Amino acid sequence: MVRGPQGRPRSRWVSFIEWFNKVIMDAEVYDYRYPVKGAYIWRPYGVAIRRNVEALIRRLHDETGHQEVLFPVFIPYEFFSKESEHIRGFESEVFWVSKGTGGEERLVLRPTSETAMMPMFKLWIRDHTDLPLRVYQIVSVFRAETKMTHPMIRLREISMFKEAHTAHADRDDAERQVKEAVGIYRRIMDELCIPYLISRRPDWDKFAGAVYTIAFDTIMPDGRTMQIGTVHYLGENFSRVFDVKYLGKDGQMHYIHTTSYGISERIIASMIAVNGDDRGLLLPPRYAPIQVVVIPIMYGEDQSVLNYAKGVSGELLNAGVRVHVDDRRDKTPGWKYYHWELKGVPIRLEVGPSDVKDNAVTLTRRDTFEKYAVERSNVVDAVRELMKAIEDNMRKSTWEWLRSHVRRSSNVSEAKALLNEGGVVEVPWSGDDECGRRIMELTESDALGIPLDTDETPSDLRDAACSEKKAEYWLRLSRRY
C-alpha cells in the first residue's frame, strides 16, 4: 500500500500525478479542461485558497519593506534581449505578440520581469537615498513550455507568479537581501505546511542572468522533487546593460546590484500534494477558506438540530472562525462528510439530536479522523486548539516524511538505485562542473545543488564521479518535475 506524507492510506493512487489531477478537479479547486495547452482555470474554491495564500505573501513582503507594483505584461524585445545570458535562457520559450496588421514594435509576453523593471529603475533611482528599492508584483507570466504540461505544476500561463525585484548599493546589501528573501520564503512554506530543501543551484542550472541562484525544493509523494521558489543574486549583470547607476555617498556614480526572487502557484500545488490523502485535500487550518464545516444531522421537519447548529456556528463566526453550515436537505450526512473531506476542511462539527440534548457537539479532525465530544460552552476553545494541533501535526509529519526521503551515498550506482526509489540523494562532489554533470549522467538524475540548510560537508570523501578529486560539498540529486 502506498502511503503519503501523512502516513495515511493512498491505496487508491495509480500514480501521484493522477491522484493530484483528480483531486484538484473533484474538489473544484481547478479545471484543466480549458482548450489551451498549459492554461487552466481556477474555480471559486481554488480562488478562495489563493486569496488566503496571496494575503500571506503580501503581508510578509509588506512587513519587510517591499512595495507592491504592477507592471505591463508586454516587454519590448529590444529590452528583453539586452542581457545576453538572460535572452539565451528564455528566448526559446517566449510568446510573441502581434497585431493582425503587423509593422508594430516587437513585443514578448513577460516570462519574468527583470527587463521590464530595469528601464524604470533607471528612472526611479538617482542617488543612494533611493536604495534599497524593493518592489514585487503578483501577476501572470508566460512560458512556451515544450515539455509536457501539468495542471498547476508546469504551465504556459503561470497565473500566480510573485516576483520581487530589488536594487542595492553594493554586493553586501544585495546579499543581505538574498538572505532576507530566503527567510521570507521559509516563513511562507512553514505557514503552508510545506517542507523544503534549500540548495544553491549548480552554475549550469542557475537563472539566466544570475550570479547565483538559491532554490527551494520539496519532494512530491511520488519521490520526484519540485522547485517551489528561487532567489537570485544578479550582481551588476542587468544594471550594466541597462546602465542603471546611482550617485553614492562618495560622490561617484556606481552600478546598482540587483536581486530577484519568485514563487508561484506551485506552492499551492505542493501544499495540496504533500498534505493530501486518499480522501482528498487537507488544507492548513489558517489558510483553509472553510475552517469548520457544521453538519446538522436532521430528522424530518424538526428544526431544533438546525437551530442549535446555527447557534454554534454563529458563535464560531463571532470568534473569527471561518465556518460553513451545510444544511442541505437533499444530501445525506455521509455524502456531506465525503464532500468536505475531499475539499480538505480541517474540522467537521457534527450536531445530532443527542448533542442538542447533552449540550455538546462532536468534532472530527481531517488529518487523523479522531473524534472529540466537546461541551458546547467550550466549542470555540476546542476548535482553536484543534486547528493548532492539526497544523502542528501537518508540519511535523510532512517534515518527517521529507527528511526520511533525503539520503546519502558516496557511490553513483548506489545513488542511482536510491534515486530509483524516489526522494533526494546527496553524493560527495568536488565542485567541478564537469564532475557534477557526470554524476547527473551516471545517476540519471538532476542536480539540485549544494545544501544551504546545513553546514555539513563531506569529510574525507572523494567526488562521486571523479575519484581523483576530493569532495568539498554534498551534491543533491533527484528526479525533478
Added chain:
Amino acid sequence: MVRGPQGRPRSRWVSFIEWFNKVIMDAEVYDYRYPVKGAYIWRPYGVAIRRNVEALIRRLHDETGHQEVLFPVFIPYEFFSKESEHIRGFESEVFWVSKGTGGEERLVLRPTSETAMMPMFKLWIRDHTDLPLRVYQIVSVFRAETKMTHPMIRLREISMFKEAHTAHADRDDAERQVKEAVGIYRRIMDELCIPYLISRRPDWDKFAGAVYTIAFDTIMPDGRTMQIGTVHYLGENFSRVFDVKYLGKDGQMHYIHTTSYGISERIIASMIAVNGDDRGLLLPPRYAPIQVVVIPIMYGEDQSVLNYAKGVSGELLNAGVRVHVDDRRDKTPGWKYYHWELKGVPIRLEVGPSDVKDNAVTLTRRDTFEKYAVERSNVVDAVRELMKAIEDNMRKSTWEWLRSHVRRSSNVSEAKALLNEGGVVEVPWSGDDECGRRIMELTESDALGIPLDTDETPSDLRDAACSEKKAEYWLRLSRRY
C-alpha cells in the same frame, strides 16, 4: 479661472488631460514612461488605492452570490470567432500570440472573456439546479487600440478589468441580473464618489454580441464623458453558438441566457479626475490608503512633539484609522503639507508645541482646507466625523457638478453649441437609428443613449433630426473619451 467639480481653483490647468497625467505621475500613483504604447505602471501608492477599490468590488460581488474565478488570458481563435457579431466587433483590435516556432494553435489575448467562459459553462451547467451561475474575475485584458492612448483611460493592457459573466434559465432571470448588476455598479460609483449617468446605448453602439447594453458614464472636468461601466444582456447569442443548454424543470433542454458586465481602472481614473484640484488628488476617505497624515512640527532635538504625535497616531490606529506619521527631519512642514495634499490624503493632523501644551491637535480637511482645533481626548471621534463630512461633501459637490452639466435642447444647432461648452445634452429622439445617426452628425457628437436614471420622456416634441417624427425618448449626446 477654470473650476472643477469641487468648485475649487483649477487655474493652473492647461487642459484636463495634462493635469490628470501630471497629477497621477507626481502623486506616484502611476508611471506612463514605460516603453510600450498604452501599457503603463502602477506604483506602490497606486497599488494601495487599487487594493482598496478591488476589495470593494470583491465584497459587493461576493455578497450578491458571485463567485470569483480565474481564467487563462489565451483564447483559441476557434472559440473567439464563433459568435459572428462578437468577432466582427473585436477582430480589428485583438493581439495575436505566437511562439517563435509557429505551427501552433492560433491564440488571441482576451479582450473580454465571453468566449473563454462559454466552453466551460457548457461543462459546468447540466440542469436548472446549476442556474443561475454567476462568476467574475479581476484580470488584464488587451485591446490593440489604434486611437491615441491615455494613461489609465485608454489602454492596450487594461489591468484592472472586473468582468462578471452569468448564466440564467430564461430572459426574465437574466434581466433581473442585469438590474442587480446596475445596482452593484451604482453602489461602487457611490462609494468612490463618482457621479454617473445610466443610459441604454443605441443599438449601433451596443457590445458586440449583446441584445442590449446599459452603460455608466461620468463627465470629466473638461466636459467630455467617459464610459466607466457596462452591463450587457446577451440573450441566447452566445449559448446558441456554443450550444450551452440545460435540462429544465419541464424535462426539456433549453439554451441558457447570459449576461456580462465590466468595470476597469477607469473607475479609479474618474475618481481621481472628478475629485481632484490644483493641489492634486482628493481620495474618498474610506478608500484612501492613508486617511490621516500626522505632521509633527518639530523644533531642534526636542522629542515632546514627536512623542505626542505618535501617541495620537497610535490611538487612531487602534480605532481602525489608517494613519501615517511623517516624521522626516529633512523636510519642512510646508513641504509635507504640499506632498500629502498632492497624494490626496483626506485629513492632515498637525501637532505643534502649543498643541502639546493645550492637549489638542489641529485637523485640516483636504476638500475645503478648513482647520479645526480639536481636544486630544476627542480626536478619534473628530476624525471619524470629518471623514464622513468630507465624503458627503465630495459626493454632493461632484453630483451637483454633473447635474449642472446635463442640459436639454430640442434643436440640433443649439445642442451643438451647448456640446461645444462641454457636458451632456439631451435631445428629443424618435428612436429611429437613421435619425439618431443624423443627430450625432449634425451635433458632431456621440450618442450615449436613452436615460435609464429617469422615467421622463419628451412630451409633444419632434425628433431633433427628423422633424416628421414624434420624439419618444431623450437621446443623450456628448463628446467622449
